[in-house]
Structures are given as structure tokens and as C-alpha cells.
Amino acid sequence: MTELVEFSLGALVLLPLLAAAVVMLIGHTARRVLGVVTAVVTAGFTVPVVATVADGDAPELVLGGFTAPLGITLRGDGLAAVFLAGTALIAVVLTVFAALVPAATGEHLTPSGWRPGHPGFWPLWLGCWAGLNGVYVSGDLFNLYVGLELVGLTAVALVALGGRKSWDPALRYLFIAVLGSLLFLTGVGLLAAVTGTLDIAQARAVLEEVEDPTAGLLALSLMTVGLGMKIALVPMHRWLVPAHSAAPAVVSPILSGLVIKAGLVILLRVWLWAVPLVAEAIWLAWLLGALGAIAVLVGSVLALRQDRLKPLVAYSTIAQIGYWFLAFPLLVTEHDDAGAAPGAYSAIVALAVGHMVAKGGLFAAAGYLKLRFGTDEIARLRGAGAQYPALILAMGACAVGLIGLPVSLGFAGKWQLATAAVGAQQWWVVVVIAAGTLLAAGYLLRGIAPLLLQAPQESDHQLPDTGDETAPAAAGSKTRAEGAGELLILLLGVATIGTGFLGSWIYDLLGVGLW
Amino acid sequence: MVNDLLPLILVLLSVSVAVVIFPLPEQAARLRSTVNIAGAVTKVVLVMLLVPVVVAEGARPEFSIPFLPTGDGEAIPLVLRVDPLALFFAGLSALLWLLTTIYAIGYLKGKPNRSRFFGFFSLCVAATVGLSFSGNLITFLVFYELLTLVTYPLVAHWGDEKSLQAAKLYMRYALGGGVAVLIGVVWLTMEAGPVDFAEGGAADVAELAATSPGLAALIFVLLIGGLGVKSALVPLHSWLPAAMVAPAPVSALLHAVAVVKAGVFGIVRVVDDVYGIEVAWELGVLTPLLVIASFTVIYGSYQALRQSEIKKRLAFSTVSQVSYVVLGVTMFSMAATAGGVVHLVHQGIMKITLFFCAGLFAEAMGAHKISELRGAGRRMPWTSVAFTIGAFGMIGLPPTAGFISKWQLGLGALESPHPWVLAVLVVSSLLNAAYFLPVVWLIWFGETPDPETDDDAAGGTKVREPAMLLVPAVCTAVITVGVGVAASLTFAPLEIARFIAEGVFS
Amino acid sequence: MSLVADILAALLILAGTFFFTVGTLGLIRFPDVRSRLHALTKADNLGLGLVLAGAALWLGDWAIAGLMLLCWIFALAGASVSAHVIAGLEADHASEREPVHSVDPGEEQKNQESTTTPREGDQP
């Protein structure tokens, strides 16, 4: 059994990479078929890893047979397993969606002008997925940098597939993403200088003996700033909304749902595994907590003022990111007295995975609507629900997950965060959560309600612009494939509710391989 | 044993009905109605099966799955447990859901978006039944929030500007309440560990109240504040009249049975099964709640007096009647608690009759204002009879169920440390009479409208009362009288309420 | 390694650097493209040759001397080809540029072959 698990740890990264390479050689339709096959097989490989972690031990793969300080070891501990499973679920659904609705993958330029759908999507997306899996399972600091860079560059390229208006946001995203990775690399260099090794576990062992914490602290802050740029924490968030809303229909869920999580996983690896929490790190955690609170409030208020659907959903991403950083002060205080509920750590993971599923569904639906109606202005999409009932239901379910209402992973995450906050006497966290929940309900309702309810024809008021108030005509009749695409998004909505029951299972999973 | 699965089956029954109905195309009306009614009938039968098992043999079927992790490894479960109080409320909602479904099928014939309506309709009942069977605070909170979510599309069903605004107001209130309950539950769980509903109050909540009464009181205020939103206690009641914009079956089921009762049911659970009546009494939180409830009773009736629209008047009367339950529960006497709990059911039956009749008047005669009801007695005799019975029940005249519960509440007030509540009951009954009797008088003895002012040429002729709407209204009227007359039978609501009250005070 | 060889090597390298500075001065001062090319290709290549000779002498090993010579030849080839290309292109465009246009230093001077010495005074 361990043979298969170790093999699947490697296969999770190298298989999509191989497929990404091969897919560049073949034609358009063959790319979609190979893409779907790879997605299913890669998701299959997550099963043995998650199963092994579920019954207690964390599998390890020593690459090339060279032991730690020299070679690279891949570790499949609790954190990796949870994120692998979440990513696999979303990736399979989105891959099949991209295969069914090729127009969702962007616009490509032919000598006779712009055509919908971009075959270049497939190698980039499979490469991005390989990078994501690489980041989750890697146990080596420099390897984390290379994985982060792979995810970053492919994400920038995926944004740029969206045609002329997406190039400028893609470039701004490139600058911030690469600067973030370079700062992270500086931190890695500093740690390598102090500890003499690049392996996370060994670095931790050395850092614990070193009594002068300044180097570790500086490395930690450099890495945190770098990764903060990649995750778009508030002061460094200006690149996110234009990039995510200009990206093609199937790319924005990938960006919002999956790419940001790579930065978060590395941040958790650094904070909880690589660098021991010294007293001086407390102020940094509190700074992150404050920035998180600001992110929640600023993101929600700005989302309330949006009049287009995709920027609204993008701003909600910024708000949700705030929640993860809100838990950092609790993470630090709990760490000292190990007795207190380590709820904050599992709260961050539950919120992140819940956000992954819910945001994936919501952004896919928003992109799909924009694809069908040519616009994502909420005023002009009024009444779009009549023709797409399953889509609106999926958006409603995903909104439940984002707001954090019961039976969703978001609720489980907020519950654990609230209990951890109450346990650590941090009342302001509970206040921010309550405010965030209400604001989230506000802006998501503003986004989805007009779609849901169509005033019958004889409604008295006229829309401001001359568009007739019946739902704007969808671009052509809905083909069978697009119908199936719609059901896929509904699957994501149902998954948001379904994963709500996994709160405690994820908690037990996270206990495996914790430092 | 099989009984343990029954609560889960009851909840999943409505969910499966919803799953079947949602994708149905609009014109499949026949299939949709059969599925609806079949679901409702099976639910009523299953509840009837449970009554002897739970009340007589004292069995507590239970179903639980782990849901939320706590710090030290073991998880807080989602628990569905059937105890007499749960059965009481589930029975009420199952029965009235059946009648309201029939009413709704008739009412919405030929209108748009019916699949969506009935889908959310059955989801709403699933949430209500789930809420009644919930075995601990977490499960209660889950179904409480689910109820908010599912009733939003129902309130906003017509899709015009007015109903959108009303739905937004309702959502804002309900979500605010939900967040308050969430914070209260989190705080309580952290202070006293996961709280299970137990007759006579949870043990660790009692010792929390002993060690730090101030904190326990604060958490109590948070919980009751959150639940107060849905049970329309005075400062938080303004969403209820605004939500009257919804179609008649929605306002009938929601504001007579599901939403409002969920809030009050929550308050009964918190007072009796979380804190326990004695602990709440020592904390001294019952009296302020009693004062608020009394004020709501009086204020609701007073506002109802000033309304000119039928549905608005009924809405404010709901606001005041629901607080009777809170009144009974917080009066710290066994008879009063029994009266409060039994009023939970009686008020549901009577109010749904009145809403059915209001819907009938609106549908058949287009009468929305009370003044338009002049002479309705001769034109719609059966609806008017049902309306009159409902009105007498509300006032509390002898043969109806209303009399039973008010009588019980009066007895409770006498033996409780707050005799002044009896005065509140009397004043409120007078106010009820003040705003119901003129309507009844208008219906029966209002002179026929002179031909030239009323363009309806039919003048005094009979108006066809649609059977699908009339039968449920008459049924509920008959039940109101039946419950009033046969109050002393073994499985009558009063007996079950007494049984519950003894459990609370044991 | 006798003292004389050391002194000779030092002298050679000094001469080489002198020629480099002269070449750079020419680059800055001369008005038009062709004269600048002239200055660069002549002075810098000679300077390079001298420096390489000095270094070979300093290290005193024939193999390395041969290597240095090879380097010099390649450098010469590269410099001459690029100079020729630049002159050719400049000639093609000469007709286009407006005659009245005085040759201001703003005319961007592009030299593919990066000189090793950092040029401080580069025109914006």
C-alpha cells in the first residue's frame, strides 16, 4: 500500500505536467478529451493519499532516493490532504465545464478577428494544477518557491487569455505575483543561511536551538509580505479585482478558488512548520489580524457598491481573505498554551476550503451568465433567472457557503473561529465575524436577488436604459452541452452544502502531521 | 430500532418532495399537486404513528451525526430527537401543511413560477419539522437559519418592487436575529460545553448560572433577542406586517405556523429545556421578558385596531397572539406553561382559518379593505361562517379552542407570582373583541351595498366560492371548535400540553 | 617571472586602458554616428588587444596566450560586423531623416556590442 501512496504523491504533480506538455502538440478537440481524462486520473490519485492520512499516518516520498538536506521530500500530511481533495473536486468540475463549454476558456485571435474559446487554456490550466499540487505536498522551501512561481506565471497567462481588455490586468498581476515570489525567495535564502538546510522539518529543528530569533523573524516577515502580495491581503489587493473580473469565464473560479490557496498553504507551512513561534512574532500576527479585519470590512463595503456581477464576486474574495488572516492572532496565542482549542488553525482551513468550493461555483455561474448575456451588469441581468433556474439555485447555494449560513463549510469555519475567539477572550473577532456575515448577506443578496425575481411584463417602472425589461435575449438557444455545463455548476452548489457535514472529519484529518 | 430513523425520514420527506418538484415544468400541475398532497398525507400519518409511542410509552427516538469539531477531539453532533414538545409542534405544522397545500394549489392555479413556489414551500416545512425535532442548540440554530433562507423566496414570490422590499426587510431582520443567536450559542458552548435539550434544563447550564449569573443572563438576553425577531416581540416586529405582501398561502402558513411559531418554539426551548424554568427564575430574567410579552400583547391588539386592511389587521393580531405563548411560558406556573404551550397550537389553527378566509375574500370578491366586506355574509356564506368561528376563537368565546387556552392562562396567572397578568389577558380579550366584532357585524348585518356605488352588479347575489379554497378553511374552523369541545380527550392538545408542563416542572 | 615581464605587462595593460578611455571620450564628443563608430571600433579594439596581451604576459603561459588571441579575434569579428551593420542602417535612413534636423545627441545611439566599461554619462 505504501508503494501506491508514495507513487501517487509524485504522480499528483508529474502527471498533469506530462499531460500539459503532451496537450500542446494535439488539436483542439483532442485537447479537451485529454484534459478531462487527466483531470479524472489526477483526482483518482488523491484518493489513496487522503485515505492514508485519514487513518492516521502521513506518507512521505524521498525523491530520487537522496535524503533530506540534499534531496527533496514530498510530505502528504493533513493540510496537504485536505487541500488536495478540495482542489481535485473543483478542478474536475471546472475541467469538464471547460470541455463542455469551450467558449468559456477565453478569446483567441485568428487572422479574421477574435473568436470565442481559446485552445491555449489547456496546457496552462494543467500546468497550474500541477503547480498547485506541487505546492501542497512539497516539504522543501526552494521547491515551494518554484511551485509558487509555476502557479503564478500560469495564472497570469490564464488571465491574459481573456482577450484585449485582460492584458493590462494580467501584466499588473504579473508584477505583483513575481515581486511576491522574489520576497519569498529572499526569506528562503535567509533561512537557508541561518539553518544550513532547505528542508522544512530540519529548518524547524535547527531554528529551535538558535537562541537569536531576529533572523528567523526577518525571514518570517519577508515571507509573510511576499505571500500577502500573492494572496492579495488588503494593502496589496488592488491587482485582484481587475484581474479576476477580466479573466475568462472558467478562469476566474480557478483564480479565486484555487490559485490564492497556494499562497495560503505556504503561509501556514511557514508559520506553523518552518519558523518556531517566538514571542516577537506576536506583533506580526496581530498586524495580520488587524489587516484581516480591515479586509473583511473594506471588501464587503466595496462589494456593496459594485454594479457589475464579476467585480462584486471578486471583492467578496477580498473580504473572505480577510477572515483567514483574522484567525492569525488566535493562532499565535493558542500556540503557547497547547491546551486551548487549536480551533483557529482548523478554522482557517475550513474557511479556505469552503471558500474554494463556494467561490468556484459562484464565479463559474457569474462567468457563464456573462457569456450567455454578453454583460454582467446586474441592472441588465434582471430576470435572467427565468431561463436558468438551476444556475440561480447553484448561485444561491454558493452564496449560503460564502455568507457562512449553516450546513456549509463556511459555517463550520466561522463556528470554529468564533469558538476559538471566545476561548481566547478576543471579542473583537466575534464582532468582525458578525459584521462580515451581515455585509456578505447584503452584497450577495444585491447580486443574486434581481436575477431570481422577474417582475411580470406589466411591471410599471421602466429600466433606466431603453433595454426592454424582459430578460435580455440570451445569445442563441441553449445547446445541450451548455445545459450540462449548468448542471455542473449546480453540482458545485450542492457540494458547498454537502461539504458542510465534513467539518469534524476535516478537523481530525488536520491533526495528522501537525508540528 | 426503526423509530430512530423516523425523525430523519420526516425531515427528508419534504426535502425529497422539493427535489422532485423543482425541476418540474410549469404546466405539469397535476403531477405536482399529487406529489405535494401525497407528501403531506404521509407526513401527517407518520406523525400520528409517533404520538402513542412518544407520549404513552415515553420513548425518545433519536438520530445524530457528528457535525462540528470541538477542541478536545469529539464532535458536536447534529441531533434529531422526538420529545412531546417537538411532536406537538411537528404535528401542528404537518396537519396545517396538508391543508395549506390544498389551499395553495387552488389559490395559485394559472399563476407563474409555481414549481419554484412549491419547491421552496416544502423546503420550508422541512426546515420547520427539522427545527421542532432538533435535539441540541446547534441543530436548532442550523434549521433556524435554514428557515430564514428558504422563506425569503416565498415572501418575494410575486417579484414586484413591493415584495422585493418586504423580503429584503424580512431578510435583514431574520439574519440579524440569526447572527445574535449564533453568538449566543457560541458563547454558551464555550462557557458550558455543547448544550443538549433536556427536560428541566441542561445540567451544565445550571452550574454556569450558579457560578456566573451575570454571564448566563447576558447569554440568555442574546438568545432571546435573536429568537424574539422571529416571534415578533415588539421592538423587532415591523417585518411581519410588511411581509403581508406575500401570496395568501404564504402568509397563512408562514405567519400562522412556520416562521412565527419557530421563534416562539425557540423561546420555549431556551426557557424550559436549556436553562430550565427554576434556573431562569432565579436569574430573574423571566420577569422582564414577561413585561415585554405583555406590552406586545397590548400593543399588537391596539395596532390591529387601527388597521383598515384585513391582512394587516390579522398580522398585528398575530403579533399580539404569539406573545400569549411567551406570556404563559414566563409566568413560572405549571398551568400557565400548559396554557402557553397549548395556545401555540390553538392560535395556529385559528389564525390559519382567518388567513384562509381573508384569501378567499380577496380572491372571490376582491375585497382587501375591511369596508369592502359589507354584506359578505349573504354572498359568501360558508367563508363568513368560518371567519366568524375564527374571530370568536381569537376573542376567546367558550366553544372555541381560544377559550380553552385563555382560560388555562387565566388559571396560571392566578397561581403564579404575577396576578396582574390576568388584567392584561382581560384587556387584550376586550381589544380583540373591539377589532374583530365590527368586522363580523359588517359581514352579517352590513346593509347590502346600494347598487350605484358598488359597480359589482351582482349586488346581493351569491359569489362562487372555489371549493379548493373553501374546504381547508371550513376544516380548520371545524377543528377549532372540535379542539375546544373535546379538550379533555386523552390525546387532545391540552392533555399533551399538561404532560409537557409537568415535565418542565419536574 | 622576472621583474621586467611584470613591468612590461603592467605597461601594456595601462596602455590598453588609456585607449579605452580615449575611445569612450570619442563616443561622447563626436557629433554623428559614423565618427563615433570610427572612434569606438578603432580605439576600443586596440585597447582590448593590449589588455589581453598584458594579461597573457602577466600569467606567462603560452596556452592562455593562445586563448587570449582567439578571444581577441572573435571580438574583432563581432565589432567589425556590428559596426558595418550600424553604418549600413544609418546610411539607409539618412535619406529619411529631415536634413534641417541638427544632429542632436538625442539621436539614440545604439551599440549592440556592450562595451565592458560602464558608461556613466549616457544620454537620456
Next chain:
Amino acid sequence: MISPVDLALGAAVLLVAGLSLVPRSRLVVTMGFLALGVLVTMVWLRLDSLDVALAEAGIGTGLLSGLMVWLAVRSPEPPGAGGMEPSPRLPWLRPAVGVVCGAVLTVVTAAVWLRVEDRLPAWGGPVEEQLPDTGVEHGITGVLLAFRAYDTLLESAILMLTAAAVMALSSTNLHQAAAPMPPVPLALPWATRLLVPALVLLGLWLLFAGSRDSGGAFQSGAVLAAALILMRTSHIDLRGLSTYLLRPALVVGVVVFILAGLVGPMLGLPWLSWDPDWAFAAVLTVEVLLTTGIAAGLYMLFLTLENPEGVR
């Protein structure tokens, strides 16, 4: 004490970095960057790491600056470009704030560098012992293609996917690869015909020297890409190459690397493990194909710099 050469080099690097950052005109900035590349190559020679100096000279200074100059020349400043984002109220505020916090950060990091009593990496010994069974004598190539083969694989995948991304941004059939370059005087094509064979020879030598001495896949890839670019600029017809051969060449490096890595698990060993007896053969084939991949990738970056007609 610090020898004056290091002092001069350090100061020169700082000065030229300023030169490549501060000026407003794009050409001066790219020239500064080109000079900085050369200077950094010399610094790395000073720090006694020949491989990196070679790589920097080949890839960093050579190709990167070539790209930059091509970019600066083909798209002169759009109106209003250059300079700092002028803040409306106080034009000097932003640069001042920038300089201040830049200085503060530098001082803090420098202080840490001075105080940190770092320890020598623990992998010095293991490299020496385990190098023989990778079939390669030169340490760096051993690390690149055996010890940390996973990093190299991911990194060559990055280059391949960047090439794919760049192809995605141009029109699908790479038609501009065939578009003629601006006419160039006769000397260049003639010189190219002379130089290219020498360049290819140099590239192959660098590649095969990599196993014994400094050199390797990346340096030789850069040299081969330079040869390709030189041929392209001097109008030698590469249309056959670019439409049929380029894409497979781009992909073959990564594919073969992964398949070679797959051989390990077949024999029960972990991923990417070379058995000592056929290790040299595996490393060499992988290195050769990596070189083609890198050359093709770098050439692709250069090719697609041209805007296809559609994007006027």
C-alpha cells in the same frame, strides 16, 4: 579587509542599477540593464562561481537584454510614459517616501546579515559522497539533474508553459514567425553564416562539458537560442523549423524528463531516481533534450514579441 576590487565592483553595481532604474527614457533603462548584467557576471566570477557567471552571461545578459532592447526599440514611449506616478498634490512625496522606506528596509536587512552567525550548509559532505553514483563528476550538474532533479523539472516546465502562454497570446498559427524581419545590410547574413556553426559547436561543447566541468543544459540552451535568433535576424528562412519543429522541441524536454523519472517507480524506487549503473546515460539524454527545450523556449519568446496583424 575587503579588497578594493570588491569595493569598486559593489559600488559599480549599485551605480549601474541606479542607471537602469531612475532615467525616464526606455532606451537608457534597457542599456543600463544590459550593463548591469555584465557587471553582475563579473561579480559572480569574483565570487568564484563560474557556472552561474556563464549562465548569467548567456541567459541573463545576452538573451534578456536582447529581449529588452527589442522591446524598447519596437515600442517607444507611449505619450505620458516614463517618470513616477505623479501624485496630484506633492510630486516629490512618493519618491521621498519610497526612498525613505527603501533605505530603512536595507539598513534592517543589512543589520541582520551582519549579526547573523550563520552555519555552513549541511549538504557539503553528502554531495561529495553521493556524487559518484549520479554518473556525473561536476557538482552543480549533479545537483541540477540528480539530487534536485524535481526542481529542474518544474523549472523547465515553467519555461515550456511560458512559451505556451506566449504562443497563446499570438495568433494560433504562429504566422508572424514567417513574417520577414526588417532588411539588414549584407554584412550580417555573411557573418552569420560564419558565426552560427561556431556557436552551435560552442553550445554542444558546453553541453557535454557539463558533466565534467562547469557548463550544462541551460548555458548551452542559451547559446543555441542565440544562434537561432541570429539566423532569424539575418533573414535565413526558418519557417520550416518554426511551424513544424518548434512545438515538439519545446515539449520533448519535459516529456522525456518525466518518463525517465517514471522508470524509478517501475523498479520499486521512488520517483526521479537514477540507478547508479545507467545514471550517466539517463542524465545525459535528459540534459540534451532539456537543452533543445530551453533553446526552443527562448527562441519562442523572441519570436512572439511581434504583434500579429489582428492586434494593430
Next chain:
Amino acid sequence: MLELGFDAITWYLVISTAVLMFGMVRLLLVRDLVARLVALDVTGLGVLLMLVALAARSSDETGAQAAETGAAGPDAVLQALVITGLVIAVAFTGLGAVLIRRIEGAKDTEGSDSGEESPSTAGERDRDD
């Protein structure tokens, strides 16, 4: 062997940090796209400079550590990392350059206000002036 005093490496570390910070500040402030791309590369060079300086530490270590680690030349692993870093730098610069070309190509067509006098822009047939 070169007589590299230990403090020479620290000097280069300080220089690399200065270049890194200079490039980063400039990247965040300047508006011109090519200038930002160059600033990004300069930052990358700063980081790589730091890594090579660290690698050089073990090349001439006369202390006992060098003896037992037996490191003859500079540290092989860190140098390999720098080469990897270099190739990644080329990758993101190439992508950035192409994106700039596309943006400015697109911007010129939309904002094609100044007709003739601005030098003829994107069009691969224009003369190389």
C-alpha cells in the same frame, strides 16, 4: 585562490539587499511598463546576487567547518538554485515583454491620436530607425 576576506561576502550581501530594495521601491512607484519590467528584473538580480554570496561563503572557509564539510569550491546546491532562479527570471521577463507589446500594440490602435509624427508603431514591416 582568491583572497576573499569573509567580510567581502557580507559586503556583497549588503549590496544585493540594496539592489533588491532599490528595485522593489522603484517597481512599486514607477508607471512606465518597461521601466517596471526592468525594475522587476533588477530585483530578481538582487535576490540571485544574495544567493550566490551565500554560496560563496563555503568556498574559502578556512575554519574547521570547511574541513569537515570538505567543500572545495563554492556550495554546489545554492549555485544550482541560482541557475534555476535565472531561468525563471527569463521566463517571467519574456511573458512580461510580450504582454507589454500586446498592450501597447492595442493601446496604439485605440489611442491612435497622434497620426503621423509619432514614429510608426507596431507593424513588423516598419523600418528599424
